[in-house]
Amino acid sequence: MGLLSKQFDDGNIVLTSVEGVLNWARLCSLWQMSFGLACCAIEMMAASASHNDIMRFGVLPRPSPRQCDVMIVAGTVTLKMATRLKRLYEQMAEPRYVVSMGSCSNCGGPYWEHGYHVLKGVDRVVPVDVYIPGCPPRPEALLEGWMRLQEKVREFTLVKPEGQHA
Amino acid sequence: MPKSMNEIFDYLNSLFPEAALQFDEAVPCVIVPAALIKEVALQARDDQELLFDTLMCLSGVDNADETLGAVYHLDSMTHRHKLTLKVIVPATAPHIPSVDRVWRIAEWHEREAFDLIGVIFDGNSDLRRILLPEDWEGHPLRKDYEVPEFYNGMKVPY
Numbered sequence A: 001m002g003l004l005s006k007q008f009d010d011g012n013i014v015l016t017s018v019e020g021v022l023n024w025a026r027l028c029s030l031w032q033m034s035f036g037l038a039c040c041a042i043e044m045m046a047a048s049a050s051h052n053d054i055m056r057f058g059v060l061p062r063p064s065p066r067q068c069d070v071m072i073v074a075g076t077v078t079l080k081m082a083t084r085l086k087r088l089y090e091q092m093a094e095p096r097y098v099v100s101m102g103s104c105s106n107c108g109g110p111y112w113e114h115g116y117h118v119l120k121g122v123d124r125v126v127p128v129d130v131y132i133p134g135c136p137p138r139p140e141a142l143l144e145g146w147m148r149l150q151e152k153v154r155e156f157t158l159v160k161p162e163g164q165h166a
Numbered sequence B: 001m002p003k004s005m006n007e008i009f010d011y012l013n014s015l016f017p018e019a020a021l022q023f024d025e026a027v028p029c030v031i032v033p034a035a036l037i038k039e040v041a042l043q044a045r046d047d048q049e050l051l052f053d054t055l056m057c058l059s060g061v062d063n064a065d066e067t068l069g070a071v072y073h074l075d076s077m078t079h080r081h082k083l084t085l086k087v088i089v090p091a092t093a094p095h096i097p098s099v100d101r102v103w104r105i106a107e108w109h110e111r112e113a114f115d116l117i118g119v120i121f122d123g124n125s126d127l128r129r130i131l132l133p134e135d136w137e138g139h140p141l142r143k144d145y146e147v148p149e150f151y152n153g154m155k156v157p158y
């Protein structure tokens, strides 16, 4: 929306749509549920650290699913964990998003063939919004994925589709 | 005084003359009959000549010849010597007496060997699965293990 990057010469009224302002507020404060499961979690932590500083996107890591908008699945999802992961996802308030970070959570990664205990893709249990490739993806890739997610939130609409009745 | 594994074997042999301990030269270790492992372990821990106070590792093994086993890596902080014990049991009745009362750390190691290989450690105070979910079927590190098609409604193969 670029709302804040514009210069306001006079007046203190900004005109926008409800949707526009709500989406803008949401995409600038996507709180993250820490879901570091394996080596990818190290890169996720690096994205939070000072060099990449994912907090400038309004990302706050929260320990409770009820306070979170986005789950970053960073690492190997075992079948044992998948059960818990699904439960935690269900505890998040809607609208909720899932970022699948790294090959493991995209498709099983190095364990795709012999990992009897690994879920071959977290999209088998929860819907995924953004997939980030890499083993592990660099923090930059996570930031890129995050911006893709922001684009997605920006397009979110509250208006009911035409022809649909309450 | 540190002893070599050969010397330890001779010493153990003199203590357990009827146990038919064997020494495996290829991978230096002492093969102990399953029924005697607890006695041998206690002796190894408490004998002033041996004093194996540390169980460094306990592993389960599938020998791929219808036998399973457990391998015990022992270390003595006092004498600075090491010993490897091995127990081999038939895969159809893989029972080994637990040594968790000899070295407390054995409890978790035995649970892991039970979880992944399926060796049953009789007398272990808490022989549950330790890594896999409790409702998992089978022991995945067995050579003849078949990966299940589904686990709790989730497809397992790629």
Ligand code: SF4
Residues within 6 Å of the ligand: A038, A039, A040, A041, A074, A075, A076, A101, A102, A103, A104, A105, A109, A110, A134, A135, A136, A137
């Ligand atoms: S994708 Fe690679 S780096 Fe990431 S958790 Fe899997 S193995 Fe580790």
